[in-house]
Amino acid sequence: MKPYKVISLDMFQTLVNIQGRTGNVWRPILQERYSEERATELGGLLLSHYYKAATTIRDSGVYWTSKEIYSDCFQKVFQQEAMDYDYLQAVDILFAEHRLSELYEETEHFLQRITGEYQVCIVSDTDVEMLPDFYKSYPIRLFTSEEHLSYKNDSHNRMFGEVIAHYGVEPGQIIHIGDSVSDVLGAARAGIKACWLNRNQEVWNHEVKPDYTVKNLDEFYELL
Template identity: 30%
Template sequence: MLDVAKIRAITIDLDDTLWPIWPTIERAEKALHDWLVQHAPMAAALFSSPSALREIRDYMAASRPELKNDLSAVRRESIRLALYRAGENPLIADEAFTVFFNERQRVTLFDDARPALEFLALRYPIVSISNGNADLERIGLAPYFRAAISAREFGVGKPDPRIFHAAAGAAETMPEAVLHIGDDATLDALGALNAGMQAAWLNRSDALWPHELEPQVTLTNLAELVDLMR
């Protein structure tokens, strides 16, 4: 059971918790492809091939393991590799990535996201924890947050307890006084539990809980959490 009296801070995931990520990524990849068609058509053809794209990503994962927590760097260097393999100028990879990244920040919030953030931010410091590369300033949500902890900047990602502990530190409290909210059963909910936090699993898709250790609360939307914490 959720112990509301113990909560002194909130940590929250971003992608698929506050907005659906795949429509965003699909728009960003289309923007990137359209740009490449104009500026590097041979590389655009590579990115149109699922098998070629999969091979590039697998190659990057194997050859640049130090980038595993930096999705921006993985994306940018994958573009650079595609340009090189296509015989086109790899120096335009940064510009191409900027096209992708700008579109990636154009998210569409779930209807319950902003009202929940407004409610929670009036009562608790909120810190985001993300393995992704969303930019809260550019998205327009930064005013609700005390801090943003990303795997790219911190060096390790969820479910490692250290990133949860760093977020608790950013909220100036101990892990046991934090409620973490997120959609991923393993990365978010189990990760938070193993870090000593309470966990609210946001299960929008009616999935089955896959672990023996269970979260304090399971939600189908963030409005339910607001009701619990009034």
């Protein structure tokens, strides 16, 4: 792999794992009706609404904060499931659980190594309020969709454009790693090298391919 000057990182499912927090989101909402099965079912329903809403919003060229999107999605879930719960309180619970996401076991060592060798940033399609704050212990610049009113993979491509402008380097001197399609497609559109973090051995089904694919952050570091 050629040398890079900047490493750009996704947050959720790249540096931290949010999946284990699903039960904690739904336990206070369901209370005595809570079960793991029901929490998984409702979590899947919420994500289904989220992905549909996020895609529609992104394709329309407008911007909604994560709080606005999740507020709309919780309202739809509660209406669909005939549940009587304050959707704003549900959003607060969801955001709090995102902030408590656990680091993957290799994340801390990985960050210690790369921040000593490269300029490093986090690029996340979220509100700042959702993010764990461990990154503040490192010399890491944060770029969020909330700050720039844009998403990684929208027609404006402002998120990665802001990364390029901030560091003042050629796009090809930046490499972005993330787990989602938006991470790869958005970075590639900006001329940034894209590395797909495929922890679950999924199949890539898109015309634009990632430049690299790895199973974990340690494997990514070895490429560097």
